[in-house]
Amino acid sequence: MKRILIPLSVLLLAGAAGAQKTTLTIESWRNDDLKTWRDSIIPAFEKQHPDIHVVFSPSAPAEYNAVLDAKLKAGTAGDLITCRPFDKSLELYTAKRLTSLNSLSGLKNFDDVAKAAWSTDDGKTTFCIPMASVIHGFIYNKALFKELGLNVPTTEAQFLAGLTKIKQGGKYEPLVMGTKDQWESATMGYQNIGPTLWNGETGRKGLISGAAQYNKGGFLQAFQALSRWTPFLPRGYQALAYPDAQNMFAQGRGVVYPAGSWDIGTFRQMNPKLDIGAFPPYSIDGKKCVIDDHPDIGMGINAASKNQAAAQTFLNWVASDAFATLYANALPGFFPLANVKYTVKDPVAQEFLKWRGQCGKSFRSSYQILSRNANPNNENDLWNVSAQVLNGSMTPQAAGDMVQKNLASWYAPQKGK
Known part of the structure; x- marks a missing residue:
């Protein structure tokens, strides 16, 4: 049998190409959503972006703030931070734990009311993409x-x-x-x-x-x-x-x-x-x-993440109609805040949505x-x-x-x- 000699440089290039896949970790308090993210949302994203692997890593709701603070201080927090509305997330941004998203192209899909829960008091800087109310x-x-x-x-x-x-x-x-x-x-x-x-x-x-x-x-x-x-x-x-x-x-x-x-x-x-x-x-x-x-959930980027570009890619997808339709139906009762077209199939979720036109x-x-x-x-x-x-x-x-x-x-x- 003839031995085929492959130059070391080619092997190194092949290894480098294989190592290009980026892993993003999401911090969240929605531990009841783990199956949905793992089985529905993440596979849909990875199908469009095979070079990015996403891991959903939730904590118990009552412990999330303390756990997240500890991880951020220790430098072990994930790349993407699920954001509670208003003051807690503003506190993280003020402490330079979250990045400004003003340059993110997907931000144009949200109006000022939707962004208010994850913006500075003057409304000039938004630090989390609004996901749902x-x-x-x-x-x-x-x-x-x-x-x-x-x-x-x-x-x-x-x-x-x-x-x-x-x-x-x-x-x-x-x-x-x-x-x-x-x-x-x-x-x-x-x-x-x-x-x-x-x-x-x-x-x-x-x-x-x-x-x-x-x-x-x-x-x-x-x-x-x-x-x-x-x-x-x-x-x-x-x-x-x-x-x-x-x-x-x-x-x-x-x-x-x-x-x-x-x-x-x-x-x-x-x-x-x-x-x-x-x-x-x-x-x-x-x-x-x-x-x-109530604006309930948003998502921002950990300022210390080494995967900023991949994190931005994920958040732009979160701002899309594809994500809105998937999220609204995978998690009935969470209503996307993006100004994109999406349909809700669950009849009880439809009933809740109807009240927006009936009540203040x-x-x-x-x-x-x-x-x-x-x-x-x-x-x-x-x-x-x-x-x-x-x-x-x-x-x-x-x-x-x-x-x-x-x-x-x-x-x-x-x-x-």
Whole structure:
């Protein structure tokens, strides 16, 4: 047999060519999305960009901020950073942990409102590509509504009357939510029904300017409205964690679930046979509904990443219609923010989207500017007092007073209010 001699230079070139594949690692708190990213989103990107390999590496939601901070300080964080909206991500940019994306071509697909959650206060620099928003409302078991002869409520009176009927029947839990983890009490409770009472953006911006306070007007009324849920929560709800509530509803043991649209995909996976519908926050005192259409998730580039060009390629793809369609349908209930054409196939996700044309829009009151103080922190205060209001251990007025006092202790426009 003849031996074929291949020059060393050719072997070295071949080795170099084979080593050109770049690996990008994504940091995220969406650990429930791991399968979707691994099986759907990443393969679609890699098919278009075979020279880039992507790894999705999530942390537990409650631990994400601390884990990410530790990794960034140690120099071990991934190339792409999944960005929470507003202040936490702005803090990372100010600390030079995230790069400016102003030169990214895909940024042109987003309007100023979409970019606001991931831009500097003056709006001049955007540091994360907006990926999706979530919408708050209620998910209900359609079969149980039919069994119990219930109609979809549009007013608070109808909502409470329906829950009363369910409770009197004794067969099912009327309103499936626990207070153990606290955040649901504020996020799916207070921030769900509250925007209708504080007139959405008018009230939210009023807190920032100092024109509105948490212990009066619509913000106090929201605590009062939340307290009216207490009789209808599940037995032992004080010990019920978020996954427990999801399980209870998915098993058909409860009728109404205060929700974020992100729960749609979870219930589809937990019980594909569960027939669910959705309705928006109900009207209170004749006020037109205002939905919490909350900018939820963006993605930026770790300033210390050695793969800046590949990371930019990935973010430009995230800004495309291909990604929007894939993401909206792979994760029903997450609604892309890019001004591109995309279709949503899930009927319940379609229902949530429809509310954008029926109700006013705002987002969570504590997220922009007001939670920049570490302790006391406006967001954490709302978690705490909302849970206590539902537990009956704090009155609505005491809740409003506590949140207001803590905000006024450090935030200049609220001092003396």
